Amino acid sequence: MPICALCGRDVPTLTEHHLVPRSRGKKGQELPTVMICSPCHRQLHVLFTNEELARDFNTLEKLRENEAVRRFVKWIRKQHPESYVRVRR
Ligand SMILES: [Zn+2]
Ligand SMILES: [Zn+2]
Numbered sequence: 001m002p003i004c005a006l007c008g009r010d011v012p013t014l015t016e017h018h019l020v021p022r023s024r025g026k027k028g029q030e031l032p033t034v035m036i037c038s039p040c041h042r043q044l045h046v047l048f049t050n051e052e053l054a055r056d057f058n059t060l061e062k063l064r065e066n067e068a069v070r071r072f073v074k075w076i077r078k079q080h081p082e083s084y085v086r087v088r089r
Contacts, residue, residue, distance in 0.1 A: 004037040005060055006044075007073045011037040019058045032058050039079075041074050064067065 001010040012034040036044075047068050048057060057063045064070065 002035065004040055005034045005035045006040040006063065006069070007076045009037060010079060013038070015041045017041050019060070020054055033060070039076055040073070043076075044069070047072075 001012065003009065006012050011049060015038050016033045017036050019032040019034060023040045044053065044057075044063065047066075057066065064073075
């Protein structure tokens with residue numbers, strides 16, 4: 001099974017998160033993306049606006065250093081990979 005780049009769990013499917021939103025990219029530019037599970041993906045978009053993601057969290061390292069992300073990852077690692085996980089606000 002694929003492994004989420006953020007929480008490191010084996011999950012049934014991964015989703016592609018654009019570290020730099022498509023709207024920010026210059027024409028023909030290769031935009032960095034990460035493959036993460038859908039709960040992680042939803043959580044990122046709940047925690048941060050697209051502005052913040054593009055400005056402050058445009059690498060996986062920066063996301064991992066964020067306290068809220070770390071708390072979420074710690075929590076999600078205890079959840080069963082296939083159970084539907086509600087996004088906490
Ligand atoms: Zn994940
Ligand atoms: Zn995304």
